[in-house]
Amino acid sequence: MSFNATRPTLLAAPGVAWLVAFMVVPCLLVLSYAFFQRGVWGGVEYTFTLENFARVADPLYAKIFLNSARIALTATVVAILIAYPAAYAISRAPRMTQPILLFFAVLPFWSNYLIRTYAWIVLLNREGLINNLLRALGYTGEPLSMLYTESAVITGLVYNYLPFVILAIYSTLSRLNPELMEASRDLGAGPVRTFLRVTLPLTLPGVAAGGVFVFVLSIGNFVTPALLGGGRFQMVGNLVYDQFLTANDWPFGAALGAALILTMIVLLLLQARATAHASGERKGEAER
Amino acid sequence: MSAALSRKLPGRIVLVLVFGFLYLPIAVLVLLSFNDSGLPTSWSGFSTRWYGALLANTDILRAAWNTLIVAVFATVISTVLGTLLALGMETRRRKSNGLEALAFAPMVIPDIVLAVALLTFFSRLGLAMGLHTIIISHVIFDLAFVCSVVRARLKHFDFSIVEASRDLGASGWTTFWRITFPVLLPSIVAGALLAFTLSVDEFIIAFFTAGAGRSSITLPMQIYSMIRFGITPEVNALATIVMGVSATALLISQWLNREQQVP
Numbered sequence: 001m002s003f004n005a006t007r008p009t010l011l012a013a014p015g016v017a018w019l020v021a022f023m024v025v026p027c028l029l030v031l032s033y034a035f036f037q038r039g040v041w042g043g044v045e046y047t048f049t050l051e052n053f054a055r056v057a058d059p060l061y062a063k064i065f066l067n068s069a070r071i072a073l074t075a076t077v078v079a080i081l082i083a084y085p086a087a088y089a090i091s092r093a094p095r096m097t098q099p100i101l102l103f104f105a106v107l108p109f110w111s112n113y114l115i116r117t118y119a120w121i122v123l124l125n126r127e128g129l130i131n132n133l134l135r136a137l138g139y140t141g142e143p144l145s146m147l148y149t150e151s152a153v154i155t156g157l158v159y160n161y162l163p164f165v166i167l168a169i170y171s172t173l174s175r176l177n178p179e180l181m182e183a184s185r186d187l188g189a190g191p192v193r194t195f196l197r198v199t200l201p202l203t204l205p206g207v208a209a210g211g212v213f214v215f216v217l218s219i220g221n222f223v224t225p226a227l228l229g230g231g232r233f234q235m236v237g238n239l240v241y242d243q244f245l246t247a248n249d250w251p252f253g254a255a256l257g258a259a260l261i262l263t264m265i266v267l268l269l270l271q272a273r274a275t276a277h278a279s280g281e282r283k284g285e286a287e288r
Numbered sequence: 289m290s291a292a293l294s295r296k297l298p299g300r301i302v303l304v305l306v307f308g309f310l311y312l313p314i315a316v317l318v319l320l321s322f323n324d325s326g327l328p329t330s331w332s333g334f335s336t337r338w339y340g341a342l343l344a345n346t347d348i349l350r351a352a353w354n355t356l357i358v359a360v361f362a363t364v365i366s367t368v369l370g371t372l373l374a375l376g377m378e379t380r381r382r383k384s385n386g387l388e389a390l391a392f393a394p395m396v397i398p399d400i401v402l403a404v405a406l407l408t409f410f411s412r413l414g415l416a417m418g419l420h421t422i423i424i425s426h427v428i429f430d431l432a433f434v435c436s437v438v439r440a441r442l443k444h445f446d447f448s449i450v451e452a453s454r455d456l457g458a459s460g461w462t463t464f465w466r467i468t469f470p471v472l473l474p475s476i477v478a479g480a481l482l483a484f485t486l487s488v489d490e491f492i493i494a495f496f497t498a499g500a501g502r503s504s505i506t507l508p509m510q511i512y513s514m515i516r517f518g519i520t521p522e523v524n525a526l527a528t529i530v531m532g533v534s535a536t537a538l539l540i541s542q543w544l545n546r547e548q549q550v551p
Contacts, residue, residue, distance in 0.1 A: 007376075008377070008380040009376065010376070010377025011372045011373070011375045011376030011379070012373050012375075012377060012380075012387065014368075014372055014373075014377075015369040015370060015391075015435065015511075016373065016387070016390065018369055019390050019391070019393075019428065020390070020408075022424055022425065022427070023393065023405075023428050026402075026403070026405035026406050026408060027397075028408055029405065029408055029412060030401075030405040030408040030409070033408060045363070048336070055443050085302045086302055086303065086306040088302075089299035089300075089301070089302040089306075092299050093299070093303075095488070099546070104307070105306070105307070105310065107535060108310050108311070110482070110485055110534060111485075111489060112489040112491075112511075112527070112530055112531060112534065113489065113491065113537075114491055114508055114511050114515065115317070115511065115513055115531060116313070118511070118515045118523065118527065119313035119317050120315055122316060122524075123313055123316065127327070129316055133328075150458050159309070159310075159313070160304075162310065166306075176380065183416065190549060213396075215396060216396075218400060220398035220399075220400050221400075222400060223491065227401075227516065240401075240404060241400065244404050244407060244496070252403060255399045257400070257405075260400070260401055261401055271532070272505065
């Protein structure tokens with residue numbers, strides 16, 4: 001092989017250097033800020049303290065953390081409930097059309113997040129499309145105020161992250177051995193039972209992967225609550241935003257960011273364990 | 289026939305509903321951008337006046353120019369670094385978990401966290417922020433995506449043709465440009481197009497690393513300030529153009545990637 005032992009290292013070096021210098025080092029730096037005090041005039045005073053982390057657990061902020069976790073969890077559950085049937089339907093489509101369907105399901109995900117959120121302002125506004133449709137259909141009451149509600153925020157989050165959940169669930173569904181389902185049917189289980197006892201458990205890793213993704217991105221979001229919640233709903237993302245750009249309390253903002261990353265790591269580890277568990281089970285069953 | 293149809297029907301209904309949910313809001317925006325009144329209240333005739341208004345808006349033109357500069361530079365840098373990283377990672381004898389995590393992290397880290405980390409980093413260094421700091425920041429996730437697209441291609445790459453080329457006396461350099469590069473080219477272009485769209489559409493990190501002042505505002509930042517307080521008809525036209533550009537780039541990227549999966 002023309003690639004000797006040192007060449008791979010040389011090839012990877014520039015990219016690795018970029019990621020270390022501009023991702024790893026900044027993340028460690030901001031994490032270190034979480035252990036310092038806020039200066040009197042904004043800024044950072046380099047005195048060690050754990051106060052910032054204590055403040056994250058303060059009832060005021062813990063409440064925002066829990067509330068945004070609740071909103072994020074609702075968005076996650078709704079997204080999974082919509083994505084699963086969609087992914088299932090795609091996996092049942094003719095083999096040739098599956099990649100096309102999947103591509104168009106994921107396409108919106110790569111396009112502009114702000115525009116996709118803005119589209120819902122157009123739909124939900126008091127002067128928006130849905131209220132106009134209602135009026136055209138003969139509704140005469142006050143226009144519904146759907147924008148700037150918690151449901152609007154949840155709708156926006158689901159809409160934006162749905163493509164990824166479809167992709168994650170589809171990827172486990174498409175790898176499923178159809179003989180397993182046939183075997184279940186041959187052994188007398190009905191379609192519902194086959195789905196609940198065979199298909200669903202085997203695709204849980206995909207559900208978990210998609211779910212973790214929606215949850216983490218939702219809880220750290222600040223754009224959707226600002227645009228569709230009218231600033232009335234604070235997510236952890238909004239808190240971080242405020243500490244850095246308005247309150248000028250970087251150490252506390254850093255502690256909040258650290259809490260966010262920690263949440264993500266814990267969830268990813270749990271998901272990895274669940275996946276390993278599921279595949280281990282499958283292996284065990286095959287051996288028996 | 290009818291039994292087959294009734295078996296397929298629920299799936300069809302689900303697909304129509306989900307694709308309707310995904311695409312109707314976008315379709316409404318596109319349609320509205322051609323509405324003379326610009327408002328969703330009534331259709332007052334087909335018009336391209338809002339597109340004309342965009343061209344007359346110097347703020348938007350400047351933001352579009354800034355976005356183009358950022359996206360082009362970030363794409364070029366990340367395509368080179370991402371491709372080299374992919375080659376390095378796929379030709380290693382042993383898989384390194386640390387390296388895998390490093391290349392994966394930019395794709396999963398919440399953007400707000402990376403954004404505040406970069407803001408802290410650049411201001412700690414005392415670096416004046418502007419388009420250059422946005423470019424540096426965008427390269428981080430762009431290169432991770434380029435790397436993953438190129439690696440997917442390398443997984444199917446038959447390294448024995450590289451050996452054959454060397455055995456026949458070609459130098460490492462010649463082998464790369466005559467053998468490896470042409471085989472990888474579709475995936476490199478696909479990765480570059482993906483990086484370009486990601487960069488054009490990225491808002492949060494750009495917002496935090498652009499620095500103060502209006503001189504380095506990008507299109508997503510411009511859009512954010514326009515839509516914060518409700519509907520602006522010009523945004524519909526701008527949104528239609530931006531989504532058109534993204535969709536085109538992604539379609540080409542996907543097409544290039546499909547071609548290569550055939551052999």
